[in-house]
Each structure stands twice: as C-alpha cells, then as structure tokens.
Amino acid sequence: MARIIVVTSGKGGVGKTTTSAAIAMGLAKKGHKTAVIDFDVGLRNLDLIMGCERRVVYDFVNVINGEATLNQALIKDKHCDKLFILPASQTRDKDALTQEGVGKVLDDLSKDFKYIVCDSPAGIEKGAHLAMYFADDAFVVTNPEVSSVRDSDRMLGLLSSKSRRAEQNEEPIKEYLLLSRYAPDRVKLGDMLSVDDVQDILSLHLLGVIPESKSVLTASNSGVPVILDEKSDAGQAYADIVSRYLGEERPHRFIDEKKGLFGKLFGGK
Amino acid sequence: MMSLLDYFKITKTSSASLAKERLQILVAHERSSRSQPSYLPQLQQELLDVIRKYVNVGQDAISVNFEQDENQETLELNIVLPDYHAKNS
Numbered sequence: 001m002a003r004i005i006v007v008t009s010g011k012g013g014v015g016k017t018t019t020s021a022a023i024a025m026g027l028a029k030k031g032h033k034t035a036v037i038d039f040d041v042g043l044r045n046l047d048l049i050m051g052c053e054r055r056v057v058y059d060f061v062n063v064i065n066g067e068a069t070l071n072q073a074l075i076k077d078k079h080c081d082k083l084f085i086l087p088a089s090q091t092r093d094k095d096a097l098t099q100e101g102v103g104k105v106l107d108d109l110s111k112d113f114k115y116i117v118c119d120s121p122a123g124i125e126k127g128a129h130l131a132m133y134f135a136d137d138a139f140v141v142t143n144p145e146v147s148s149v150r151d152s153d154r155m156l157g158l159l160s161s162k163s164r165r166a167e168q169n170e171e172p173i174k175e176y177l178l179l180s181r182y183a184p185d186r187v188k189l190g191d192m193l194s195v196d197d198v199q200d201i202l203s204l205h206l207l208g209v210i211p212e213s214k215s216v217l218t219a220s221n222s223g224v225p226v227i228l229d230e231k232s233d234a235g236q237a238y239a240d241i242v243s244r245y246l247g248e249e250r251p252h253r254f255i256d257e258k259k260g261l262f263g264k265l266f267g268g269k
Numbered sequence: 270m271m272s273l274l275d276y277f278k279i280t281k282t283s284s285a286s287l288a289k290e291r292l293q294i295l296v297a298h299e300r301s302s303r304s305q306p307s308y309l310p311q312l313q314q315e316l317l318d319v320i321r322k323y324v325n326v327g328q329d330a331i332s333v334n335f336e337q338d339e340n341q342e343t344l345e346l347n348i349v350l351p352d353y354h355a356k357n358s
Contacts, residue, residue, distance in 0.1 A: 146288050153296050157303045190283025198290045201296055 002035075002110040004172075005117050006135035008159075010151030013121040014143045019238070020119035021049045022227040023139070026242030028083035029227075032114040037105075038088035039131035040121035041096050047087045050077065051130065061089035064101030070108055079228060084113075094126060094239025102130045104189055124158060134164050135244075137174045140204060143181045144193040149201055152177075156202065158201030177204035177243065181212045184257040195255055208241035210234055211254040305335045314347070324350055 002015055002040075007020045024036035030084030035059060038046035047053040052075045058068035063086070070086075086105075089096055109116050120131035132138060138159050142152040160166055161171050166173075174263035186192040197207055219225060227242070229235040233254060240250045314335045320326055326349070332343040 036316075146292055149292055149294060154301065157300070161303075187285070190285045193285050193288055193292075197285065201289065201292050 002106075002113045002116045003137065004106060004135050005115060005137045005139060006112075006132040007117060007139045007141060008120040008128065008132055008155050009121065009141040009148065010128075011143075012146045014141050015210070015216070016122070016141050017046050017119055017221065018220065018226060019141050019178060019180065019210075020046060020117050020138065021225040022238035023079070023242055023245070024117040025077070025080060025083060025225040026238055027115045027196045027246075028069055028077070028119040028248065029160065030082045030242065031082065033082045033084075033112065034115040034117065034122050035084045035086060035109050035113045036117040036119060037086040037131075038119050039097070039101055039127045040088050040119065040244070041094075041127050042088075042090060042092055044088040045088050045120065046119050047085065048077075048223060049220050050085050050225060051086055052077065052087075053223070056087045060105070061096040063105055064096070064098065070105065078111050084208050097126060099130060099133065103134060106134050108235075124154070128258050129158075130161055132173075132246055136165075137176065139176050139207065140202075140221045141178045142182075142198060142202070144179060144187070144195075144198055145238055146193075149193070151200060156181070157255075160241050170228055170236050175204055176200060176207040176245070178207050178210065180210040182209045182254065183212045184255060188257055195256040206252070207244055208237055209252060210237040210241075227249075301336075304337055309333055309335060316348075320348060327350060 006025070007016050007023070009016050014095065020036055024034050027096055028034040036050070040046075041061065044059070047056050047148060055075050055092055058073035060073070062068040063070055063073045074084040074086055077085060096241050100123075106116060118131040118135065140152050142148050156175060159175060159215040163173055165171065177199065178218035179198055182195070183192055185193045195206065199206060211233050213232060215227075215229050215234050216226050217237075219229055219232075226232060227233075227238040230239070240253065243250050313331060314334075317326070317328070317331050320331065330348045330349045330351075334347070335344065336343045
C-alpha cells in the first residue's frame, strides 16, 4: 500500500509545485518508489519543473478515460529511476477529473508505489478537492504572509471535513506545516511573521522551513528539482524535510539569520 | 524624564506583530463559524419571519450564536425589540 501525500495551500504561488517536485525526488532518492501527480488540470506545470515537458505523451485524464494505460502515461524521471511523473491534462473541461476515476488511478498506483505525491492546484475547486480527498498526509505549504496563512487555515478545515478519511470516520489526515519563502533577516526586523507566529496561529507540526532562495528560480529555469542542488539552502531544507518525514532526527535550520563574516568575528556566539 | 536614547528608540509596533494579531482574531472567528451547524442561517431567517408576524423588527434584530465546548453545545438567541414597540401596538 502506498502512502498518499497531498501538497496543498489554498493560495497560489506559495511553492506547491516546487515542493511536490522536491519531496517526490527526495523520497525517490532515498530508495522509495514514488509517483508524483499533477492535479492542476488545464494549467499543467509540474512537467516543466521536473524537466520532462517534452516527454509528455499521455496524461492523467487520458488514463482516467481509458485512452491510455498508467504505464503509458507515467514518465520515468531522468535523474532517478525510482521516480515517475503523471502529468496533468491541458483540457479546459473542468469535469475531466472524477472522484471515481482519481480513486481508481490511485488504487492502481498503490499496488506498485511506496509514495504518491499529489500536487494540488491553488483554490478550493474540484482539482484541489480531489488532490486532497484520498490523502493520508497533507503538506500544507505556507508563506509567512497574512493571506497565505489564512488560506492554509481554510485548507485545514477542508482536510478535516471533506476528505475520504473524514467522511468514513477514519483516523484523520496527518497535517504538516512547510513554511516557505522565509527570510530570517526580515523576521528579525519585525517585517515578517516568524515560524513561532505562524505555528501559534495554525498549531501545526512543523516539518521544515524553506528559506527564500535564488536557487529555487535557478532550479525551475533548468527543470531540475531544487533538492538536487545539494549546495543550495533551499535544496538542503527540502532534504531535511524528506528525512524528518521519514522519521529521521534533523535539527531545524534556516530559521535564524545567517551571520556574515562581520557577525562571525564580532557577534560573540 | 525622557532620555535622549529613548527619543531615538523605535516605539511603533512591528508590522509582523500587527499581522499576527489580525490573523489570530480572523482565524478564531473563521474556525468557530466553520464548526457551526449548517442550518443556522435558515433557522435565523425563519425565527425572524415568526417574530415579524407580531413585531416589526429589522433584519439584524436577531443574532444566533453557536458555541461548542467539550461537554455541551450552546445555542444562544438574542432578539432586540424596538423601543417604540409598546406605543405602536
């Protein structure tokens, strides 16, 4: 049986697809057979972030409609042979995804895969609903910013009421906070909500903080998940997150301001 | 007496603490309305219709509050009658 993870946020532009690509790659690199699915029907982008946009032949909707088999639609990642991508359809038909169809695809994938990462679209429409409906774990990607925090809280409400686990009175979805685009220097100046502030408001288990980083744009420019940039702060943050998720102890990093040379010489500690 | 140093101290609250305060109020409010039963708005409307048979009250004359703690659920109804009610009837 696979573990199904939804990467969700409510708000757009907070880093869901970046996160989905990074953690799927991280899990696969740890030796777990992983599939990552783009639920953003009509606005496919995971393929671009994963660098496989020119290898898309069939998509998620083709599989649901029986026009292609799962094996035909799954794209094997070029960096890791344990990672497979199921791209979203570019159709404009809003009803292309059905609960029954999605459930069937996830069931089939579960037989063969250890982890299934569902990259949710923004909003609370059908795609976002179906991305989280079957989930076992939810990675709530939040920016330290008022609208993102509010939308995350709204998603938490939906996760605990509109999911399969909620409807069938099973153990609830495990929810984790991933705080992204974090800028410790701005937090220190009082211009940005801190990790503690966001946790006080959302009361979620913190899986990790991803610092605002130039490496995220560089990675998406080249179509390589940022976790493969092992020297970058964001890459390391995602590697920590994957390890913590798998139960390894990793102290939190990137929460405090990096000290420059001056700070190191004169800052004492 | 204010020292010279105090004069230069930044006394305005940071925008982050303002953000936190606003979010805490908003999130608490949204969470409580999320846990409310879905029939509340209709209940409020029907009660209003009944009251209006006897007293001419405005749309906002009735407030329905639902609260939930570990032991019990409380439905609180608050109806404000207009002052001139006695004279008009």
